[in-house]
Amino acid sequence: xxxxxxxxxxxDPYVIPALDGVAYGLLVFVAAAGLVFCxxxxxxxxxxxxxxxxxxxxxxxxxxxxxWASLALALGVGVLAxxxxxxxxxxxxxxxxxxxxxxxxxxxxxxxxxxxxxxVAGFGPDDPQVxxxxxxxxxxxxxxxxxxAYRLVxxxxxxxxxxxxxxxxxxxxxxxxxxxxxDDPEMVxxxxxxxxxxxVGVLAxxxxxAGAAGVLGAPIIGPGADTxxxxxxxxxxxVVLGGLGSMGGTLLAALAIGEIQTLGVALLPSxxxxxxxxxxxxxxxxxxxxxxxxxxAA
Amino acid sequence: xIRRVRLAVATVVLAGLxxxxxxxxxxxxxxxxxxxxxxxxxxxxxxxxxxxxxxTLGQTAxxxxxxxxxxVLGSQVSxxxxxxxxVAALAGATLAAVTLxxxxxxxxxxxxxxxxxxxxxxxxxxxxxxxxxxxTDGLAGITPVRPLWGLPVLATDQAxxxxxxxxxxxxVGAVLLLLRTRVGPLLRAGRDDxxxxxxxxHRVGLYLSGAHVAAGAIAGAAGSLLVVAQQYISPADFGxxxxxxxxxxxxxxxxxxxxxxxxxxxxVIAVRDWLFGVLPGHAPLVLGALxxxxxYLLPTGVTRVRRPRGGSRPPIPxxxxxxxxPTRDRGPTPELRV
Numbered sequence: 001x002x003x004x005x006x007x008x009x010x011x012d013p014y015v016i017p018a019l020d021g022v023a024y025g026l027l028v029f030v031a032a033a034g035l036v037f038c039x040x041x042x043x044x045x046x047x048x049x050x051x052x053x054x055x056x057x058x059x060x061x062x063x064x065x066x067x068w069a070s071l072a073l074a075l076g077v078g079v080l081a082x083x084x085x086x087x088x089x090x091x092x093x094x095x096x097x098x099x100x101x102x103x104x105x106x107x108x109x110x111x112x113x114x115x116x117x118x119x120v121a122g123f124g125p126d127d128p129q130v131x132x133x134x135x136x137x138x139x140x141x142x143x144x145x146x147x148x149a150y151r152l153v154x155x156x157x158x159x160x161x162x163x164x165x166x167x168x169x170x171x172x173x174x175x176x177x178x179x180x181x182x183d184d185p186e187m188v189x190x191x192x193x194x195x196x197x198x199x200v201g202v203l204a205x206x207x208x209x210a211g212a213a214g215v216l217g218a219p220i221i222g223p224g225a226d227t228x229x230x231x232x233x234x235x236x237x238x239v240v241l242g243g244l245g246s247m248g249g250t251l252l253a254a255l256a257i258g259e260i261q262t263l264g265v266a267l268l269p270s271x272x273x274x275x276x277x278x279x280x281x282x283x284x285x286x287x288x289x290x291x292x293x294x295x296x297a298a
Numbered sequence: 299x300i301r302r303v304r305l306a307v308a309t310v311v312l313a314g315l316x317x318x319x320x321x322x323x324x325x326x327x328x329x330x331x332x333x334x335x336x337x338x339x340x341x342x343x344x345x346x347x348x349x350x351x352x353x354t355l356g357q358t359a360x361x362x363x364x365x366x367x368x369x370v371l372g373s374q375v376s377x378x379x380x381x382x383x384x385v386a387a388l389a390g391a392t393l394a395a396v397t398l399x400x401x402x403x404x405x406x407x408x409x410x411x412x413x414x415x416x417x418x419x420x421x422x423x424x425x426x427x428x429x430x431x432x433x434t435d436g437l438a439g440i441t442p443v444r445p446l447w448g449l450p451v452l453a454t455d456q457a458x459x460x461x462x463x464x465x466x467x468x469x470v471g472a473v474l475l476l477l478r479t480r481v482g483p484l485l486r487a488g489r490d491d492x493x494x495x496x497x498x499x500h501r502v503g504l505y506l507s508g509a510h511v512a513a514g515a516i517a518g519a520a521g522s523l524l525v526v527a528q529q530y531i532s533p534a535d536f537g538x539x540x541x542x543x544x545x546x547x548x549x550x551x552x553x554x555x556x557x558x559x560x561x562x563x564x565x566v567i568a569v570r571d572w573l574f575g576v577l578p579g580h581a582p583l584v585l586g587a588l589x590x591x592x593x594y595l596l597p598t599g600v601t602r603v604r605r606p607r608g609g610s611r612p613p614i615p616x617x618x619x620x621x622x623x624p625t626r627d628r629g630p631t632p633e634l635r636v
Contacts, residue, residue, distance in 0.1 A: 039407075039411070043407070045407050045410055045411055047414075047542075092590065095594060096593060096594070101353070101406065101407040101410065102347070102353050102410070102545070102549060102553075103549070103593045103596060105353075105355070105407070105410055105545075106542065106545065106546050106549065106589055106592075106593050107589065107590055107593040109539075109542045109586075109589060110585075110586040110587065110588070110589025110590040110592075110593065111586060111589075111590065112586070113539065113542075113582045113583075113585055113586030113589065114582065114583050114585075114586025114587055114589075114590075115586070116582065117580065117581075117582035117583040117586065118583060121579075121580070121583075229418065229537075229538060232418075232538075233415065233418040233419070233422070236411055236414055236415040236418070237415050237419075239411065240400075240411065240412055240415050272426060274423060276419055276422070277419055277423070280400065280415070280419075281399075281400075
């Protein structure tokens with residue numbers, strides 16, 4: 001789960017973990033953004049979110065063969081499959097859409113349990129090997145250190161994805177509807193946009209984001225039996241740390257988690273198990289009033 | 299009348315549970331003891347979710363804290379079961395108290411989310427803190443306990459089951475008695491109309507904190523019982539699916555009912571154990587389908603709780619209240635208070 005590159009250098013052991021932290025954080029950001037959408041817009045605690053990431057991860061493991069074409073194919077298939085799973089989830093949620101959140105959470109958990117079982121049945125119980133494109137399989141020199149080329153490219157791609165997400169939410173009509181639905185769902189319904197359509201769209205978009213993160217991040221958080229749990233946990237901690245107020249907060253929280261999981265573990269190996277707990281406590285100590293005001297404003 | 303029927307049913311069930319170990323084999327008795335321990339965790343979930351209105355997916359955290367405290371610390375302090383239960387309850391309550399600042403300001407589905415994160419983090423810690431917890435291999439070779447000073451050690455599955463039953467019955471009885479004092483109405487009032495309770499000078503945050511710490515202590519005590527019943531613990535006992543199963547059991551039992559929670563949790567755990575026995579490999583698939591089916595079959599999303607005076611809430615979420623309620627996320631989620 002913790003990806004620390006074992007470079008041959010011994011000069012400065014912390015540059016590589018720090019860079020890894022950025023890659024890890026951006027991955028967690030893309031994955032968590034889908035959860036934030038579902039929760040912030042459709043008001044659904046989607047416990048199957050980790051499974052949507054796992055769908056992308058398994059697709060990558062099954063389709064990647066070391067060529068560029070296979071990467072494009074895997075990305076397309078993974079995003080579509082995860083988005084379709086999101087739509088399916090929205091369909092299952094329709095009968096209980098007016099029910100309470102407890103039943104919605106239980107329903108999505110049931111879907112996660114069944115879906116995870118199907119994934120393991122389909123792809124086997126062992127963690128599959130993921131082949132990155134051959135051109136990116138080596139390492140490059142970064143400030144005198146060797147660093148995995150794929151991760152460097154991943155940082156660029158994920159940053160572009162994050163920027164694209166930001167622009168979509170800020171500048172497009174769909175993004176405006178999403179923000180409006182967060183602020184005042186009834187008014188959006190009055191404008192003639194069906195809440196069901198918003199729910200389906202948001203779950204599909206969340207699924208697509210998770211699927212994209214799953215395919216691109218497969219070499220970092222690989223597909224396996226506990227991938228879904230890991231991704232769900234990290235996404236939840238991002239939401240708890242970053243609140244739902246802004247994408248900036250989500251990004252900062254995700255990067256902080258990435259650094260904690262890589263640089264923090266390299267610096268303080270003995271305290272590694274408690275670092276995420278400590279981060280949650282520290283953020284809450286700073287925000288003395290707790291998270292509720294920000295969430296109420298979300 | 300209803301109370302009398304209920305009392306009669308409870309007496310019959312309790313009598314049946316006492317007789318059970320002489321009827322079934324050792325293996326079933328051990329499984330039943332573990333189910334009882336999980337039922338006690340279900341009671342703590344019901345206390346938070348149904349009575350206090352804080353839906354939780356993280357009671358496995360104090361449960362795990364209690365289990366490991368009992369196995370690691372308690373066995374060094376004493377081999378008396380009651381002492382170990384006390385140590386475990388203290389550990390559970392301490393963990394609950396530490397996480398209070400995270401939970402008490404939040405309401406509704408956000409509590410669900412934060413408690414889920416806490417529960418998952420607790421399992422992660424258990425898996426990595428090898429020197430104390432034995433990592434994912436778990437802790438085996440737990441020394442047998444004696445229930446009270448001067449009694450013989452619990453050597454058989456029957457004895458361990460009866461010990462578990464006695465502790466569970468005592469603690470559930472204590473919870474029921476406690477809820478019949480002023481505590482019960484105050485917690486329910488906070489759940490149904492926090493603003494009003496606040497306005498009449500009650501410190502709702504304090505009550506919720508008390509409920510959370512108490513629920514942590516109960517779950518911790520259940521952890522000690524699990525150690526006795528199972529004689530082996532590992533992080534897998536405290537996973538996220540355990541939390542979800544317990545929550546489902548509590549929802550089936552009618553969230554606000556302590557007895558219902560015990561029955562519902564035991565039922566769900568029994569179904570899981572049975573499924574894993576008959577369908578090795580495909581049990582999670584069937585279990586997931588059962589989750590979905592149960593949610594559909596539940597009447598109107600389980601709103602058995604009496605509404606506050608003045609009738610039902612409007613079906614559409616009430617408009618967000620102005621800044622007067624900074625700590626209360628009631629606007630978009632009124633139907634959340636199960």
